[in-house]
Amino acid sequence: MVRIIAGGKKNITWCQEACREYEKRLRKPFDIRWEFVDEDKLIKKLDKWPFTGQDYVICCDERGENISSNEFCQRMNDAFSASKDVIVLIGGPYGFNDEIRRRADFVWSFSKLVFPHMIARLMVVEQVYRAQEITKGSHYHHE
Secondary structure, eight states: OEEEEEESOSOOHHHHHHHHHHHTTOOTTSOEEEEEEOHHHHHHHHHHOOOOSSEEEEEEEEEEEOOOHHHHHHHHHHHHHTTOEEEEEEOOTTOOOHHHHHHSSEEEOSOSSOOOHHHHHHHHHHHHHHHHHHHHTOSSSOO
16 A cells, blocks of 8 residues: 655645546555645654654655656565555655655655645656556556
């Protein structure tokens, strides 16, 4: 399973509708469960969170590493093979502090550009779907 912990507003209709288009196509282990946390509480929650190693934690942050869709797919499949759930952290407008980035298994940058968290949510869901399709060998992803 992929758990997405996202800061910011939950009920933005256009974003929910776009994410749902991908979510309805997802199958285990690529299925998604959302957890929305107010931006001001997100860092506090993550500061207390144990980061035990039982999950593979991806922190979305523009200061992270930029990887290809195939590399993202490989990271997810490696986590699933190790019986870990994938947790993707999407911050609010100020991102994450150094400590949270350090504790994550991987810090992922979509690009050097900064995106609103709503667009980041959609990008994550699309990349999870793309990873599923790469794994299946479908023609959705092509090089």
